[in-house]
Amino acid sequence: MSARFATQINPAARKKTFFQQVAQNRTFLIMVAIPILYVIVFSYIPMGGIILAFKDYKYRLGIFGSPWVGLNNFRYFFISGAAGRVIRNTLLYNMAFITAGMIIEVFFAIVLSEIRNRYFKKIAQSMMLLPFFISWVVVSSIVYSVLSYEYGLINNLLAGVGGEPVNLYALPKAWPFILVFLRIWKGAGYGCIIYLANITSIDPEIYEAADIDGANIWQKTSAITLQHLRPTMVILFLLAMGGMFRGDFGMFYQIIRNNGTLLPYTDIIDTFVFRALLSSSDVGMSAASGLFQSVLCFITVMLANFVVTKIDPDYALF
Amino acid sequence: MEYTNRGIRTGKDRIIFNAVAYLVLGVFALLCVIPFYLVIVASLTSEEAIMREGFSLLVRDFSLEGYEIILNNPATIARAYLNTVTVTVTGTVVSVFMVTMCGYVLQQRSFPWRNKIMMFFYFTTLFSGGLTPYYILCTRYLGFKNKFYALILPSAFSVWNMIIAKNFMRTIPPEIHESAKMDGAGEFRIFLSLILPLAKPLLATLGLFSALGFWNDWYNCMLFIDDKDLYTLQYFLQEMLNSIENLRIVAEKSGIVVPVLPTEAMKMAMTIVVTGPIIFVYPFIQRFFIKGLTIGSVKG
Known part of the structure; x- marks a missing residue:
């Protein structure tokens, strides 16, 4: 104009x-x-x-040559019962990761910020960061050496105190806990840094004023630190919720590998899409489930961003 | 009330808090490190001892046979090491250069289409076609199967890193660009000889993020590579963990004759070989990763 x-x-x-x-x-x-x-x-x-999601992909015919099958791939994905299982698992795992992760990261950040011994703080923080630098393949090898039925450390220690060995690789119900633990083990050291930086930016005079008023450490933590962290927590929580349907393929694929016994409790959309892609007859369904996930992801990200924009436009993704 | 020189009351609440703080942090920090110690111990234990007593926290029957077999494989493990190093170095240089240059251009106020192009990039983070079409495109139409560049290209550009770079560029005063422009320097020249030297903190952070990503990558290798000569370290380890057959091949190629194949010791030794460089380097580079959380946080 x-x-x-x-x-x-x-x-x-x-x-x-x-x-x-x-x-x-x-x-x-x-x-x-x-x-x-x-x-x-x-x-x-x-x-x-x-468009593959609507086709019966034949390698010989290529993407364009393969015949259209309408919604058959989606129908198959839902009727086989796989859809309900993998969507539920993806959702529940992500919710557990997000909630447990946030609680523990905030806790670590508060605790780290209050510790006065600089050397302890520095060394502890360095140690906590180590798992962040390691690939899931290596984590998988480590998990095996700890949990394996025949040689694992845990069963070794159990045997040492006269306990019965447990075969965790045949116990699907244990894995939600193991995986949440692993996620925190790998991510909390890095994840708490953002909260720690946030706490460091609080004006020390506020704490001094609270000291003079006779507030104890619990009161100071809940009334000052947590109040100060709340906006960041809300925003990070919402942004994480935007990725609710996006699973951590690397983690689930490497830790579980192809252990069929564990799949009912550990199969997520991403691992399902990958397995379907590998079996040549299911390529169409693989594309359909992938597309289904992409659409869900798109909707949740847009929703999360919409809510964030309402709360604080500065943190909006776009 | 007592006050320490920092103005902190050392009451009963503080004592309890400190006890909990040191205990919980100490335990968690140890939990983060002990597994690596466990793997090191296991890699140094003879196979018989592992078979007999399982993995434990002390070396009982010292043996280097796991390492001997693995390191006696110039054709395979050394090859994988070389591949990983090449991928990491090339990938990091290419990725950081592209990401920084793109972020720089999209931050230029005089560039008329910067917002439209930014949206074009941004949309790819919101919606994707999924793994299936991507995989078929790469293998069937782009010929990625068993090509070395298949290990680099799929991760050679990242929209997220580009956004970090773009935000960092806002902190560089525009006068630098304007005065260079008046002196008659071209845009590319300005970027190379003026902007890049000023963006060292950004380059360090993005470079280390990319390098870690390439070093730890097994995904591209799993999707596109069957040829053992092109395996990266991580994928090599994955293959060794997945089947005894792969361990047997490694053992045969080493030429070392063993009565029992030391499968467990080999897996653990390989884990250490793959992770070793990171464990040594990470204490010195962790600050760049911490900085990475804030470096591009200026909202653009």
Whole structure:
């Protein structure tokens, strides 16, 4: 609008044509050309590939040659009972990860901020960060050495006190607890940093004033620290909820591997999509379940972002 | 009431709090480290001892046979090491360069389409076609199967890192760009010789994030690679954990004759070989990862 207005007053400031703009910004355009090409190839073209969800994919015929089957892939995904199971697992695990993770990270952040012994604090924090740097493959190897039925440390210690060995790899019900523990083990050291930084930014005078009023440490923690952390907690919680249907493939795939006994309690959408993709007859259903997940993810992210925008636009994703 | 020199009352509440704090933190910190210690011990224990008594916290029957077999495999393990290092170095350089350059351009106020292009990038983080079409595209139409670049390309650009870079670029005063422009420098020149040196903290953080990602990657290798010569370390370990057959192949190639295949000791030794560099390096680089949480947090 303003450009058109400017043209009327001063013909010299006429809006440049598209090609003039391109010519003027050619270096910038070249600089972003490869990244743009990159997302076209690796993100946008696969988005077009969602047509696979409506086809019976045959390797021989390719994506375009394979016959259309309407909603059959979705029907199969839901009727086989897999859908209910993997959606429930994905949701419940994520809720447990988000809630337990947040409680423990906030707790660690508060505790770390109150500790006065600098060396203890530094060393403890370094130790807590170690699992963050390790891949899930390595974690899987470690978990095996701790939990394995024949040689595992836990069964070893149990035998040492005269207990019966437990075969956790045949006990599906134990895995929600093991996986939540592993998630916290791997992520809490890194996750608490953001809360710790937040606590450090609290004005020390507030604590001094509370000291003078005779507040004890529990009162100070609940009335000052937690109150101060609350906005961050709410925002991070909502943003995490936006990814409620996105499972941590690496974790579930590496820790559980192909242990069929554990699958009822540990199969999530992402591992299901992957397994279906590998068995050539289920490629269509793999695409359908993947698309179903993508749509759910899109809706939850938009919802989460909408709520965040209402609370504090500064933290909105876009 | 007593006050310490920091102004903190050392009452009964403080004593209880400290006791809980030190105890819980100490226990959790130990829990984070002990498993690695356990793996090191197991990797140094003879297979018979593991078979007889299982994994334990003390070395009972010292033996290096796990390491001997693994390190005697120049054709396989050394190859995987070389692949991982090459992937990590190339991938990190390419990724950091692309991400930083893209973030820089999209932060330029004079660039007319910056918001539209930003939305174009951003949308890919909100919606995706899923693994299936992506996999078929890469293997069937782009020929990624058993190609070395398949280990790098799929992770060579990250929209999230680009957003971090873009936000960091806001902290660089625009006058630098303007004065260089007046001196007649081209945009690419300005980026290379003026902006990059100023963005060192960003480069360090993004570089280490990418390097860790490439070092720890097994996913690309699992999706695209069957050729053992192209295995990365992580995927090699995954294969060793998954089947005794793979362990047997490694043992045969080492040329060391063993009465019993030391499967457990080999797995543990391989875990240490794969993780070793990270355990040594991470205490020195962790601050960059901590900084990574705040470096790009200026909302753009």
